[in-house]
Amino acid sequence: xxxxxxxxxxxxxxxxxxxxxxxxxxxxxxxxxxxxxxxxxxxxxxxxxxxxxxxxxxxxxxxxxxxxxxxxxxxxxxxxxxxxxxxxxxxxxxxxxxxxxxxxxxxxxxxxxxxxxxxxxxxxxxxxxxxxxxxxxxxxxxxxxxxxxxxxxxxxxxxxxxxxxxxxxxxxxxxxxxxxxxxxxxxxxxxxxxxxxxxxxxxxxxxxxxxxxxxxxxxxxxxxxxxxxxxxxxxxxxxxxxxxxxxxxxxxxxxxxxxxxxxxxxxxxxxxxxxxxxxxxxxxxxxxxxxxxxxxxxxx
Amino acid sequence: xxxxxxxxxxxxxxxxxxxxxxxxxxxxxxxxxxxxxxxxxxxxxxxxxxxxxxxxxxxxxxxxxxxxxxxxxxxxxxxxxxxxxxxxxxxxxxxxxxxxxxxxxxxxxxxxxxxxxxxxxxxxxxxxxxxxxxxxxxxxxxxxxxxxxxxxxxxxxxxxxxxxxxxxxxxxxxxxxxxxxxxxxxxxxxxxxxxxxxxxxxxxxxxxxxxxxxxxxxxxxxxxxxxxxxxxxxxxxxxxxxxxxxxxxxxxxxxxxx
Numbered sequence: 428x429x430x431x432x433x434x435x436x437x438x439x440x441x442x443x444x445x446x447x448x449x450x451x452x453x454x455x456x457x458x459x460x461x462x463x464x465x466x467x468x469x470x471x472x473x474x475x476x477x478x479x480x481x482x483x484x485x486x487x488x489x490x491x492x493x494x495x496x497x498x499x500x501x502x503x504x505x506x507x508x509x510x511x512x513x514x515x516x517x518x519x520x521x522x523x524x525x526x527x528x529x530x531x532x533x534x535x536x537x538x539x540x541x542x543x544x545x546x547x548x549x550x551x552x553x554x555x556x557x558x559x560x561x562x563x564x565x566x567x568x569x570x571x572x573x574x575x576x577x578x579x580x581x582x583x584x585x586x587x588x589x590x591x592x593x594x595x596x597x598x599x600x601x602x603x604x605x606x607x608x609x610x611x612x613x614x615x616x617x618x619x620x621x622x623x624x625x626x627x628x629x630x631x632x633x634x635x636x637x638x639x640x641x642x643x644x645x646x647x648x649x650x651x652x653x654x655x656x657x658x659x660x661x662x663x664x665x666x667x668x669x670x671x672x673x674x675x676x677x678x679x680x681x682x683x684x685x686x687x688x689x690x691x692x693x694x695x696x697x698x699x700x701x702x703x704x705x706x707x708x709x710x711x712x713x714x715x716x717x718x719x720x721x722x723x724x725x726x727x
Numbered sequence: 728x729x730x731x732x733x734x735x736x737x738x739x740x741x742x743x744x745x746x747x748x749x750x751x752x753x754x755x756x757x758x759x760x761x762x763x764x765x766x767x768x769x770x771x772x773x774x775x776x777x778x779x780x781x782x783x784x785x786x787x788x789x790x791x792x793x794x795x796x797x798x799x800x801x802x803x804x805x806x807x808x809x810x811x812x813x814x815x816x817x818x819x820x821x822x823x824x825x826x827x828x829x830x831x832x833x834x835x836x837x838x839x840x841x842x843x844x845x846x847x848x849x850x851x852x853x854x855x856x857x858x859x860x861x862x863x864x865x866x867x868x869x870x871x872x873x874x875x876x877x878x879x880x881x882x883x884x885x886x887x888x889x890x891x892x893x894x895x896x897x898x899x900x901x902x903x904x905x906x907x908x909x910x911x912x913x914x915x916x917x918x919x920x921x922x923x924x925x926x927x928x929x930x931x932x933x934x935x936x937x938x939x940x941x942x943x944x945x946x947x948x949x950x951x952x953x954x955x956x957x958x959x960x961x962x963x964x965x966x967x968x969x970x971x972x973x974x975x976x977x978x979x980x981x982x983x984x985x
Binding site: 453454455478479498499500501502504505508509513516517519525526527528529530532533535536547548549550551552553554555558572601602603604605606607608609658660664665667670714717 | 781808
């Protein structure tokens with residue numbers, strides 16, 4: 428069954444005020460266009476979960492969409508501080524819940540696997556554990572030693588950007604996989620944004636590359652360049668210039684608001700945003716191809 | 728011999744590279760650790776394997792990675808896996824030899840704070856948080872720290888233990904049962920700190936031209952010195968040339984701290 432729809436419709440139908448939202452992607456494939464659409468549609472009181480909130484959540488927090496963040500590293504990757512979120516946390520205006528990366532993805536793994544909790548070996552660093560009541564200990568029934576546990580994380584909705592998907596939602600990703608698969612299986616609803624919508628036969632020609640199956644997908648949106656200023660492996664590079672600029676923009680509330688007005692509220696969709704970036708940026712982000720050797724699945 | 732000019736970052740990077748052994752599997756961060764690993768791989772440790780928390784194994788970056796998830800880490804790597812796999816199959820299972828760590832504060836026993844200055848619930852300065860470091864510090868067989876030598880970075884006690892060094896002493900870490908040996912060397916722009924039998928960081932080596940007075944002035948606790956403080960080997964021109972001309976030609980990470 429085709430689940431193709433516009434990103435506008437997908438956000439309108441599946442992202443609601445007060446939802447626990449997970450926009451997936453560790454540095455790679457971050458669905459910025461979806462974040463912008465959520466801002467345009469004026470969602471409020473969202474709980475934003477991501478291992479690395481990155482610029483996409485800095486922007487959602489700047490736009491007033493969030494009441495809480497769940498994270499394991501709040502930085503502007505490779506640049507420094509994530510100013511908006513950091514300021515809100517320091518000012519006590521934003522709730523938060525914090526884990527290490529491993530704690531965060533273990534929560535997703537538990538959520539994806541339908542488990543009540545997941546054990547992790549202890550690390551001897553207990554300060555986070557003492558400040559987050561979700562991080563607990565149980566006695567290993569086999570050795571009698573203690574292990575650390577975290578509960579499942581089950582977002583209301585996940586948004587996952589992929590290189591290619593068919594209209595049913597079978598989605599293929601290559602490059603950094605981050606926590607994409609776990610987020611998809613852990614969430615109640617999954618919105619796929621794809622650089623390319625391909626025929627089902629393309630997916631079926633390489634089933635090992637399918638990370639997310641159609642049965643858990645609610646909507647499929649064709650959104651080329653959705654990940655800018657992050658990147659899509661093989662399609663376009665990370666816009667490091669923008670990551671550096673964001674650090675400057677967010678030094679001032681006026682500049683931040685002006686940026687949102689111009690680049691989010693001031694454009695109607697991802698296409699208009701990409702065109703507005705201009706030829707020079709498009710050229711700068713181009714990548715030369717490097718193809719994998721084909722594999723032979725055999726005819727049986 | 729005429730002294731070669733170099734920046735503090737170059738000095739720390741080259742000394743960190745020398746700690747790595749051929750065949751080491753290293754959990755790498757961006758910035759100086761990444762440069763140190765690439766330098767080691769291009770010199771004395773050709774079989775060093777770089778793995779990244781984003782889930783990349785055997786990376787062979789052809790440009791300087793600007794983030795922990797840079798696409799150059801993937802192209803030409805030997806394997807890519809999920810984050811859950813990298814933290815379980817590789818790190819928790821014990822397949823990582825070396826972890827590099829950094830943070831805003833490192834205390835007398837090598838505990839690291841990358842989370843908060845002040846009270847956790849009402850942060851004075853909110854720092855990025857653990858990322859991968861809580862588990863790397865516990866489970867990598869050896870950990871190294873690269874940091875500029877400044878008093879505010881070396882307090883007697885950290886405000887928050889993001890990752891464990893030797894806690895309040897080596898015995899406490901050993902009793903906790905974590906598998907890794909903990910922070911074995913802290914590389915600063917003045918010299919090298921290493922844990923003594925009690926797990927306390929003491930100065931064991933000075934870089935050429937650096938003094939024990941400088942170390943005392945820039946450490947937040949009454950730092951002890953090894954009976955015989957060594958001098959680190961001067962930087963080789965070949966190492967500097969590789970760093971400057973091939974690994975970080977734009978000086979993105981090397982120009983700082985001069």
